[in-house]
Amino acid sequence: MPEACCAQSAEDLQKEKQLDELFAQWRGVKGALIPILQGAQEIYGYLPKEVLLRIARELKLPPSRVFGVATFYAQFHLQPRGRNIVRVCLGTACHVRGASKIFERMQQELGVGDGETTEDLRFTLETVACLGCCGLSPVVMINDDTHGRLVPDKLKGILEQYD
Ligand code: FES
Numbered sequence: 001m002p003e004a005c006c007a008q009s010a011e012d013l014q015k016e017k018q019l020d021e022l023f024a025q026w027r028g029v030k031g032a033l034i035p036i037l038q039g040a041q042e043i044y045g046y047l048p049k050e051v052l053l054r055i056a057r058e059l060k061l062p063p064s065r066v067f068g069v070a071t072f073y074a075q076f077h078l079q080p081r082g083r084n085i086v087r088v089c090l091g092t093a094c095h096v097r098g099a100s101k102i103f104e105r106m107q108q109e110l111g112v113g114d115g116e117t118t119e120d121l122r123f124t125l126e127t128v129a130c131l132g133c134c135g136l137s138p139v140v141m142i143n144d145d146t147h148g149r150l151v152p153d154k155l156k157g158i159l160e161q162y163d
Contacts, residue, residue: 133148
């Protein structure tokens with residue numbers, strides 16, 4: 001459909017414009033690589049390969065250095081992320097209260113494993129070692145929402161709240 005194609009291009013152009021502004025903002029500044037990677041990830045939601053290559057060109061750095069930094073820090077994502085980030089706690093307090101069953105059911109509900117994103121980009125599933133609210137164990141966080149004292153049968157209804 002021509003409309004969909006044009007809408008997509010307009011969105012891409014908008015992102016490129018934002019990227020240009022980001023480069024302009026950091027031009028000539030030492031140590032700009034990390035803030036530029038952060039800014040680019042905010043624009044794109046993750047760091048596509050072409051964007052990393054563009055950053056290398058703009059900063060006159062070897063691509064291997066840019067890719068090295070982007071893969072070293074856990075804050076950077078080289079694959080598309082879901083609109084909703086699901087974090088299942090597998091820490092000790094949650095573990096003793098059945099977190100593995102929660103995680104198992106969550107994987108079934110979403111059809112993806114740890115670190116993976118659903119095909120429709122609705123959810124990314126991750127595991128964490130503690131969410132800092134052990135009193136509510138077992139706990140799952142979806143974006144900024146905490147869901148505590150969970151049982152597997154509650155998950156489906158909770159996931160339905162997120163588009
Ligand atoms: S161990 Fe799960 S919230 Fe702390």
